Amino acid sequence: MPAQRQVGAGEKSREEAVRAYQAGNKAAFAKVFDAYYPTVAGVLFKMLGNTPDMEDLVQTVFLEIHRCIHRFRWESRFSTWVYRLTINVAQQHLRREKYRRPADTGDREPWLQIVDPKEPEQSVINRETFDKIRQLLDEMPEKRRIVFILSDIQGLKADQIAQVLGIPKKKVYSRLFQARRIFHGMVKNDPYFMNKYLNSGKGESGD
Amino acid sequence: MAEKQKHVQLDEIYEFLWGELPDAGKRFIEEHVHHCNMCKEEMKVAKGIVADLVSMGKTVPVGLDKKSIKASVLSKMGEQEIHRNQWGRGLRLVAVSSIAAAALFVVGIWLIMGPDRHQPVITRQADMEQQNGKIPGNETPMYAGKREESGESHVGQGSREIRDHRHGVGEEISVTGKEKEKRVELGFNTGVVLKPGASMIPLTLEKNRIVLRLERGTGFFKVDPGRYAAFEVSTPGAIISVRGTVFMVSIDSEKGTHVRVSDGKVDVKATRAGANVIAVRAGFEVIVPAFGVVSSSDIRPFNDPKLYAFTRSSVFGERTGKPGIAGNVKQNRQLLKVTAGKNKPGRIKSRRPGTAVHHGGIQTASRQKVRGPVIKLSLQEMRQSLDRARSMARSGENGQAVVLLKKALAAAPSKELEAEAHYLLARNFTVLQNYDGALTEYEAAVDMGRGHLAERALYEAALLSKDHIKDNRLTIKLLARYYKLYPNGVFDEEVTYLLCRMKVEAMEVEAAVESCMNYLDRFPRGYRSTETLYLTATMYRQLPGGFEQASDLYQSYLERKDARKKDEALYWKAGCLLQDGRKVEAIKDLNLYLDKFPNGKRAREVKVLLHKLTG
Numbered sequence: 001m002p003a004q005r006q007v008g009a010g011e012k013s014r015e016e017a018v019r020a021y022q023a024g025n026k027a028a029f030a031k032v033f034d035a036y037y038p039t040v041a042g043v044l045f046k047m048l049g050n051t052p053d054m055e056d057l058v059q060t061v062f063l064e065i066h067r068c069i070h071r072f073r074w075e076s077r078f079s080t081w082v083y084r085l086t087i088n089v090a091q092q093h094l095r096r097e098k099y100r101r102p103a104d105t106g107d108r109e110p111w112l113q114i115v116d117p118k119e120p121e122q123s124v125i126n127r128e129t130f131d132k133i134r135q136l137l138d139e140m141p142e143k144r145r146i147v148f149i150l151s152d153i154q155g156l157k158a159d160q161i162a163q164v165l166g167i168p169k170k171k172v173y174s175r176l177f178q179a180r181r182i183f184h185g186m187v188k189n190d191p192y193f194m195n196k197y198l199n200s201g202k203g204e205s206g207d
Numbered sequence: 208m209a210e211k212q213k214h215v216q217l218d219e220i221y222e223f224l225w226g227e228l229p230d231a232g233k234r235f236i237e238e239h240v241h242h243c244n245m246c247k248e249e250m251k252v253a254k255g256i257v258a259d260l261v262s263m264g265k266t267v268p269v270g271l272d273k274k275s276i277k278a279s280v281l282s283k284m285g286e287q288e289i290h291r292n293q294w295g296r297g298l299r300l301v302a303v304s305s306i307a308a309a310a311l312f313v314v315g316i317w318l319i320m321g322p323d324r325h326q327p328v329i330t331r332q333a334d335m336e337q338q339n340g341k342i343p344g345n346e347t348p349m350y351a352g353k354r355e356e357s358g359e360s361h362v363g364q365g366s367r368e369i370r371d372h373r374h375g376v377g378e379e380i381s382v383t384g385k386e387k388e389k390r391v392e393l394g395f396n397t398g399v400v401l402k403p404g405a406s407m408i409p410l411t412l413e414k415n416r417i418v419l420r421l422e423r424g425t426g427f428f429k430v431d432p433g434r435y436a437a438f439e440v441s442t443p444g445a446i447i448s449v450r451g452t453v454f455m456v457s458i459d460s461e462k463g464t465h466v467r468v469s470d471g472k473v474d475v476k477a478t479r480a481g482a483n484v485i486a487v488r489a490g491f492e493v494i495v496p497a498f499g500v501v502s503s504s505d506i507r508p509f510n511d512p513k514l515y516a517f518t519r520s521s522v523f524g525e526r527t528g529k530p531g532i533a534g535n536v537k538q539n540r541q542l543l544k545v546t547a548g549k550n551k552p553g554r555i556k557s558r559r560p561g562t563a564v565h566h567g568g569i570q571t572a573s574r575q576k577v578r579g580p581v582i583k584l585s586l587q588e589m590r591q592s593l594d595r596a597r598s599m600a601r602s603g604e605n606g607q608a609v610v611l612l613k614k615a616l617a618a619a620p621s622k623e624l625e626a627e628a629h630y631l632l633a634r635n636f637t638v639l640q641n642y643d644g645a646l647t648e649y650e651a652a653v654d655m656g657r658g659h660l661a662e663r664a665l666y667e668a669a670l671l672s673k674d675h676i677k678d679n680r681l682t683i684k685l686l687a688r689y690y691k692l693y694p695n696g697v698f699d700e701e702v703t704y705l706l707c708r709m710k711v712e713a714m715e716v717e718a719a720v721e722s723c724m725n726y727l728d729r730f731p732r733g734y735r736s737t738e739t740l741y742l743t744a745t746m747y748r749q750l751p752g753g754f755e756q757a758s759d760l761y762q763s764y765l766e767r768k769d770a771r772k773k774d775e776a777l778y779w780k781a782g783c784l785l786q787d788g789r790k791v792e793a794i795k796d797l798n799l800y801l802d803k804f805p806n807g808k809r810a811r812e813v814k815v816l817l818h819k820l821t822g
Contacts, residue, residue, distance in 0.1 A: 027479065029284070033277050038267045045268045054268065055276050062280045130263050152225075152257070153264045177218045184217060184249075187256055197255030198248065 011079060018078045022069055033062060039079065039154075040086050046149045047090040049134050061089050076163050083156070083164045087146060094142070132193065136186045140179060147172060148179035215239055215246045217253070224257045282460075282497050285443045381406035382424070393417060396431035397438075400517065410441075425457035427517045441478070445495035448474040452489075453518040455511070463496040467509050469518040477501055504609065504636070504644050508617040584618045593624065596631055605635045626656030630664050642675045659697070665689045666698045669705065683709045700726075704735040711742050716749045740764040741772060748783060758783040774800065774807040781813075785820075794820055 017031035040061045044054060051057075064085050072081055137145055150156045150164065151172075158176070162169045187193045215236050222228045223236045240246050382389045382401045391407070392398040401407060405424025411417060415436040422443075430438050430449050440447045440456055445464040447456060452471030458464055466475050468487045475493055476484045482500040487493050492509040495501050584592070592615040599608035612632045619625035633648035649668035653661050669685035672678050686706045689696065696702070707722035723743035730736055744760035747753035761780035764770050781796035797813050797820075804810060 027481075029281070030277070033280065037273060037277075041268050041271060042264075042266070046263075055271055055279075058271065058276050059280050059283070062276075063283055066280075066284050126259075126262060129259055130266065133259060133263060152260045155261070155264055177221075180221050181217055184253065184256065187252060193255070194252070197252050 011077065015078050018069075022072070029066065032065070036062075036065075036079070036082050039082060043083065043086045043149065043154060044090055046134070046137065046153055047087070047146070048093060049138065051093075053093065057089055057093055061086050064089065077160070080160055080163050083150065083154075084166075087164065091142075129196070132190070136183060136190070139186060140182055144175050144179035144182065147175040148183060151176050152180070214243065215249075217249065220246075220250055220253045221257070224253055285497060379406055379408050379422070396429065397435075398429055400427040402426065421456055421458060423458050423460075425455065427453075427455050427514060429453045429517070442495075444478055444497045444499070445501075446476045446478060448476075448484075453514075454487075455514050455517075460497070463494055463499065465492065465494050467492040467511055467514055469511070469514045475501065502641070504641055507613070584615065584620055586620050586624070589615060589618075589620050589624045589628075593627055593631060596628075596635075600631070600635055600638070605638045608635050609639070622655050623657065626652045626654075626660060626664075629655065630660055633664065633667070637671060637675070640675075642671060645671055646676065662689070662693050662696050662698070665692070666696075666702065669702070673705065673709070679709055679713050683713065700730050700733050700735070703729060704733070704739060707739060707742060711746060716746055720746045720750065720753075737764065737767045737769050740767065741770070741776060744776070744779070748779065754783040754787040758787065758789075774804040774809065777803070778807075778809040778813065781816075790820065 014032075014035040017028050017035060021028035021032050037058070041054070041058055044057050044061070048054070048057070061082075065082065068085075072078065137149070140148065146165070147161060150161045151158070156164070158169050158172045161172045161176075165172070187197075219228065219232065219236060223233060228236070240250050380389065380391060380401065382403050382405050388403065389401045389405075390398060391401060393412075399407065399419070402425040405426055406422040407426060408420045408422060409417070410420050417435055417437070418439045418441065420441050426440075428440060428449070430452055438449050440449070442456060442458050442464040444458075445466070447454070447464075447466055449471070452473055453469045454471075454473050455467040455469070456464060457467075466473065466487060468489050468491060470489050472486055472488050474484050475487055475495060476482050477495050477500045479500055483502065485493065485501055485503050485506065487506055490508055491506050493501055493506045592611060596608040596612045596615070599605070599611065609632060612628050612635070616625060616628045616632070619628060629648045629652035633645045633652060636642070636645035636648060646668055649664045649671065652664035653668065655661075656664060665685060666689055669682055669689060672682040672685055683706065686702050686709065689698070689702050690706060693699070703722070703726045707719055707726055710719035710722050713719075720743060723739050723746060726733070726739045727736060727743065733739075740760055741764050744757045744764060747757035747760060750756075758780050761776045761783065764776050765773055765780070770776065777796055777800045781793045781800065784790075784793035784796060794817065797817050800807065800813050801810065801817075807813075
């Protein structure tokens with residue numbers, strides 16, 4: 001079974017809230033916030049890691065949405081626009097702070113949690129893996145990293161990524177293949193992952 | 208080239224895993240990987256990567272406080288709106304002043320060229336009539352600005368010292384920090400006193416309907432009863448509707464809209480969709496949080512001498528200089544001073560146990576009582592009130608008990624009794640399912656109370672947080688506070704157990720292990736010790752290198768008579784032994800599992816595992 005891209009689930013109801021908000025129903029913003037908070041917080045975390053500015057950055061994205069929503073013309077999906085804003089904010093932050101994350105997630109509170117609460121034990125195991133993946137993502141060149149996160153982690157399709165980043169689809173594929181090769185290479189050099197994938201048999205049942 | 212055809216490209220492997228390859232490509236890869244060990248390994252690694260990335264995609268950061276981010280975004284949005292409006296008004300002002308300058312220029316030219324002196328631009332009489340509201344289309348003009356000295360109008364006398372400025376709908380009236388307060392008259396006995404820093408925009412100025420928008424700062428409002436079908440004051444967070452009253456509205460960017468009523472009654476409603484309308488009576492105040500809602504339980508008594516002085520004054524009633532108004536003054540329901548030695552607090556008007564008692568208040572001509580400064584109850588009266596509230600709560604009249612307790616709180620004679628009242632309020636709120644209110648009251652009881660009451664309040668607050676509010680972090684915080692304040696308290700064992708339970712649920716593995724071990728050390732045969740043994744073993748299992756400890760703890764649990772999850776414990780014990788490299792013992796335990804629980808939940812897994820282990 002190939003891996004599933006989970007994009008577009010519940011998009012209609014979320015977009016209804018956006019339309020209501022755009023039409024002047026200010027109370028609908030709370031719904032918009034709830035609908036897009038996981039996307040915004042998730043992408044920011046994956047781009048920037050465990051930064052203390054995370055709350056400010058999430059706020060900035062939503063304030064940008066509020067400020068510019070009247071300019072959104074429904075020529076693309078709203079989520080695409082949200083991704084674009086989120087990535088812009090993340091890139092600005094990286095540029096401003098010349099951000100380089102230290103691998104210090106161990107000292108702080110756990111940020112990540114598996115969505116499925118039926119497997120709380122699994123979350124402990126996965127947290128270590130996620131920390132390692134985050135460290136590897138930091139090593140990747142920024143443009144490739146963005147494409148890789150949007151495609152293979154967030155599950156966006158190539159044409160949607162092309163819209164988000166405003167680049168041709170061919171370029172998306174090119175960056176994605178390069179990113180996958182880089183990431184694959186880094187994983188193969190990491191004994192933690194090699195032990196995990198080749199010895200535990202997870203690779204066999206990964207899908 | 209030949210090499211390329213031999214092996215599968217890495218890009219193709221990923222496309223295969225993401226289901227982006229055509230069928231022919233898929234078949235080729237499947238067949239090739241079956242035979243080629245090198246590509247099989249690449250496929251294994253890629254599969255693992257894809258699986259981990261997909262599960263990472265399903266995660267969200269949980270260290271963030273979503274609620275506070277949301278509240279902060281909403282409040283900043285409100286600020287942005289205000290700035291935007293102000294910019295809009297600024298541009299309008301620029302446009303209006305440009306037009307005015309052009310008009311002045313034209314008039315100047317016209318005057319130089321020889322105007323007709325018999326046709327004045329605006330006659331003084333016309334000006335006066337306009338200000339008296341006789342010009343059609345401008346029937347309820349608004350005047351703002353400080354009058355000269357006495358505060359009386361000089362319009363009728365044709366004085367050139369008039370400094371009133373007319374304001375129309377949509378024009379901002381603001382008072383800068385350096386100015387004194389500004390008085391805005393809306394008609395007889397009705398008006399607003401804007402305090403320094405305030406800003407207000409009239410939205411509707413009709414004969415029987417007035418809508419004002421208070422953008423910031425504080426305003427004291429006095430509305431003549433029976434004059435308007437609707438009189439509304441809106442703020443960024445609330446709408447206040449009134450019919451004949453005196454009240455204050457103050458906006459605090461952090462706290463929200465503060466409404467105090469000193470005469471009559473006002474209806475307050477949060478601007479948020481679905482918010483309820485609550486009635487605030489004279490002598491009470493309410494704070495509507497920015498973008499929040501209010502309920503009747505948020506209403507509290509207040510004491511504001513400045514507002515009472517404003518209520519007693521007749522700033523908008525003494526306009527004797529105006530034709531057609533002076534005669535009406537006495538016919539209207541004017542606020543009169545009636546008690547306590549002419550404006551001075553003194554004689555106590557009424558005193559009943561269990562109610563807030565007032566003196567030095569004022570009354571309207573219709574004998575409606577207005578609350579003045581509150582005096583304290585005696586200790587005996589306060590105790591009687593608390594007893595009455597207790598008996599009310601016992602008979603299920605929790606709502607009435609809350610009202611009585613709030614009144615008693617306002618006049619509580621000592622901190623100890625006040626803490627008791629807070630505690631009782633919290634219990635009543637819990638029954639009424641106002642959990643946030645209950646938590647606030649419990650916290651007040653903890654802060655003010657002493658000894659057993661405070662200890663109990665803290666414990667019950669933690670239980671409330673755990674069972675009803677379901678806030679794991681808050682519960683841990685409250686339990687930890689209890690643990691720190693009352694190390695040998697009455698609820699010590701239960702709190703120690705709850706603390707480890709909460710940490711386990713929060714998956715704070717190391718902290719949970721520490722808490723569990725602490726419980727087991729202090730209460731080795733405590734009534735929660737068996738359960739704690741199981742929890743500790745489960746947590747040790749999560750720690751690197753904790754399998755040995757975990758298997759020992761599972762064994763201790765299995766030896767307990769009151770252990771309920773023996774099948775699970777046996778299964779996990781075997782698992783831990785296996786991970787620890789003790790294969791023989793693990794097989795023994797797995798066989799034991801099948802003997803004891805042949806139809807257990809894990810029986811099938813155990814069989815498979817045994818088959819693998821024993822070949």
